[in-house]
Amino acid sequence: MADSLELDALWEDFHRVVNMTSAELAAWLKVRDAGEESEPLPEEAGTSTGQHVLAILQKRRTDLTDADVRVMYQVVDTVGELVDLEDEPAPVSTPGDTRRRHRLMTLGHDPLKP
Numbered sequence: 001m002a003d004s005l006e007l008d009a010l011w012e013d014f015h016r017v018v019n020m021t022s023a024e025l026a027a028w029l030k031v032r033d034a035g036e037e038s039e040p041l042p043e044e045a046g047t048s049t050g051q052h053v054l055a056i057l058q059k060r061r062t063d064l065t066d067a068d069v070r071v072m073y074q075v076v077d078t079v080g081e082l083v084d085l086e087d088e089p090a091p092v093s094t095p096g097d098t099r100r101r102h103r104l105m106t107l108g109h110d111p112l113k114p
Helices: 004-017 022-033 048-057 066-082 095-106
Strands: none
Touching (some): 022 095, 048 066, 066 095
8 A cells, every 4th residue: 555645645636536525426326327228226336436436435544445545546547637627617518528527427526516
């Protein structure tokens, strides 16, 4: 596992890029997986990464596992590649923008949230 200073920085970065609450993310994962024919069980909705982000949001920093730390790095890196967090949120205007927003929301980042 990362040293204490590195873990502190990662914890801050993760909570900066994951701007959805655990309730918002859980609701999004359920909506995202809802289909005409069937829906998964609520605790199984969404991607495995989305479910892992949700679990991390419900933990204290001292309870993190090595797997949690790996997912946190992955989420921070992926969101950082897809979004310039310094920019103002841009309106979603094209299908590509909508897909990008939905991908980010699966990771816990809503680009339209201030």
